[in-house]
Amino acid sequence: MSSESAPQPLRARAAPAPLSGRLRVPGDKSISHRALMFGALAIGTTEIQGLLEGEDVLRTAAAMRLLGATVDRLGDGAWRVAGRGIGGLTEPADVLDMGNSGTAARLICGLLAGHPLFAVMTGDASLRRRPMKRVTDPLAATGARFLTREGGRLPLAVDGARNPLPLDYRLPVASAQVKSACLLAGLCAPGVTRVVEPEATRDHSENMLRHFGATVRVAAEGHGRVIELDGQPELRAAPVQVPGDPSSAAFFAVAALIVPGSRLVVENVGLNPLRTGLFETLREMGAALTVANARTEGGEPVGDLVLRQGELRAVDVPATRAPSMIDEYPILAVAAAHARGASRFRGLGELRVKESDRLSGTAALLEAAGVKVEVEGDDMIVHGTGGPAPGGGLVATQMDHRLAMSALVLGLATRAPMTIDDGGFIATSFPDFVGLMNRAAGGAAIEAA
Missing domain, CATH: 3.65.10.10 (Enolpyruvate transferase domain)
Structure with missing residues (x-):
C-alpha cells in the first residue's frame, strides 16, 4: 500500500x-535496513532470515538492486544479497525512491557519499518534508556534493566523492541515523572515521559492521560514546538472523x-x-x-x-x-x-x-x-x-x-x-x-x- x-x-x-x-x-526494521546495505557492500553472498518485508525495507532492497547488488527474496523473511564489495556500487540508472523511510534515505546518503557516482533520491510527500541537512552537512566533508530543495529537503542529488576523506564529526544531537550515515561513508575512505555522539544511540550499525568483519572501536565519553571505524575494510558476507x-x-x-x-x-x-x-x-x-x-x-x-x-x-x-x-x-x-x-x-x-x-x-x-x-x-x-x-x-x-x-x-x-x-x-x-x-x-x- x-x-x-x-x-x-x-x-x-x-x-x-x-x-x-x-x-x-x-523483524526489526533498523536491522533489516542494515542487513541489506551491508550485504550489498560485502564480498560474497549474505543470507538473511526474518527480514521485515514492510514497504520501508522493500525500498532499501530496491535501492540496493539499482546500485548493482543482486537481491533476491527466497521466501517469507528469507533473502539473499550478492554484494559488490566496498567501493563497488554502480551508478543507478533511475531515481532512488525511498517512499516513507527516513532511515533508508539518510543511511543511503552516507553510502552514496563514499562512491564515485551520481544519484538522485526522492520519497513520498511525508519524506519530502523532512530535513536532510543534518546528514548532508557532515557528509560533505568526505568530498561528496549534495543538491537539495530549500531547507535541505528531498528530492536530493548527490555527486559522490572520487577520493573520499575520513570524517571526524561530533553530533550536535544524538541520532543513530546520522551516526550510521557517517560510518557508511567512512567505509570507503582511508584512515579512521571518528564519530562522537552526546548520548548513546542504538548501535546496530556498529554490531553489524563487526559481524561483517570491520574493525570498530567504541569508548564511553560522558553520557555518550566515541566510535572509530578503520576505513576500507574488506567486508565478508555473513548470515543475519533478524530478531523481532x-x-x-x-x-x-x-x-x-x-x-x-x-x-x-x-x-x-x-x-x-x-x-x-x-x-x-x-x-x-x-x-x-x-x-x-x-x-x-x-x-x-x-x-x-x-x-x-x-x-x-x-x-x-x-x-x-x-x-x-x-x-x-x-x-x-x-x-x-x-x-x-x-x-x-x-x-x-x-x-x-x-x-x-x-x-x-x-x-x-x-x-x-x-x-x-x-x-x-x-x-x-x-x-x-x-x-x-x-x-x-x-x-x-x-x-x-x-x-x-x-x-x-x-x-x-x-x-x-x-x-x-x-x-x-x-x-x-x-x-x-x-x-x-x-x-x-x-x-x-x-x-x-
Whole structure:
C-alpha cells in the first residue's frame, strides 16, 4: 500500500476479549535496513532470515538492486544479497525512491557519499518534508556534493566523492541515523572515521559492521560514546538472523498492559539495551513486564516479553533516555494516559523531525481521546486518567505509521471508539498489524471506518 494512495480510515473499539496467547512481531526494521546495505557492500553472498518485508525495507532492497547488488527474496523473511564489495556500487540508472523511510534515505546518503557516482533520491510527500541537512552537512566533508530543495529537503542529488576523506564529526544531537550515515561513508575512505555522539544511540550499525568483519572501536565519553571505524575494510558476507522489532512489540506490550484481564507473550523480541528504554520506563510505571528465554542471536540480545494487565502509575522520563526509545513516545503516551497521575517526558525535540511533527501529533492524539496533555518546550506532560480514557475522537495521523498504530491501541481500551483518518501506510513498518492485533484481542477490535 503506497502512503500516497487513497486514505484508509480505521476505527478501534474496546477489545472484545483480553489479549492472550503467544505471538511474534515482524523483524526489526533498523536491522533489516542494515542487513541489506551491508550485504550489498560485502564480498560474497549474505543470507538473511526474518527480514521485515514492510514497504520501508522493500525500498532499501530496491535501492540496493539499482546500485548493482543482486537481491533476491527466497521466501517469507528469507533473502539473499550478492554484494559488490566496498567501493563497488554502480551508478543507478533511475531515481532512488525511498517512499516513507527516513532511515533508508539518510543511511543511503552516507553510502552514496563514499562512491564515485551520481544519484538522485526522492520519497513520498511525508519524506519530502523532512530535513536532510543534518546528514548532508557532515557528509560533505568526505568530498561528496549534495543538491537539495530549500531547507535541505528531498528530492536530493548527490555527486559522490572520487577520493573520499575520513570524517571526524561530533553530533550536535544524538541520532543513530546520522551516526550510521557517517560510518557508511567512512567505509570507503582511508584512515579512521571518528564519530562522537552526546548520548548513546542504538548501535546496530556498529554490531553489524563487526559481524561483517570491520574493525570498530567504541569508548564511553560522558553520557555518550566515541566510535572509530578503520576505513576500507574488506567486508565478508555473513548470515543475519533478524530478531523481532522492539518498536513493533511496543504496541502489543502497551495493549496488553491496558486492556483488562490481558496476559500475552511476545516472542523473539530484540532486546538491545540501547533500544529498550520503553520497557524500562513501563517497569518504572509498575507494569507487569518480564523477559523469558533470554539469549543472544547474531550479536544481538533476544528474549520473550511476558505481559499482564495491571494498574500503572505516572513516571518522569529523563531526557537522557530519549535516544533509546525515540520511536516509542507515542505508544508510551498511550500507557501514560491510563496511569494514575501526571507523567512528564523530557527532551523530545527530536520528535519534531520524524515522519511528522510527532510531538504535536502525539499531543493531538491524546486530546482526541479526552486526555489532558501539555507541551512545554521539548517536554510533554500527560495527565493520566487512572483507567479508561473517554475516547470518541478522530486522529489525524499525518502519514505517520507510529501515530496511527498508537491511536488504534488507545482505542482498544477507551470508553468510546477511536478513529484514524488513514491507516494505509502502517504497512511501511508492520504490514499485518491489524490482523495480528485482532487475533490477539479475540475478534475484530480494529475495522475499516
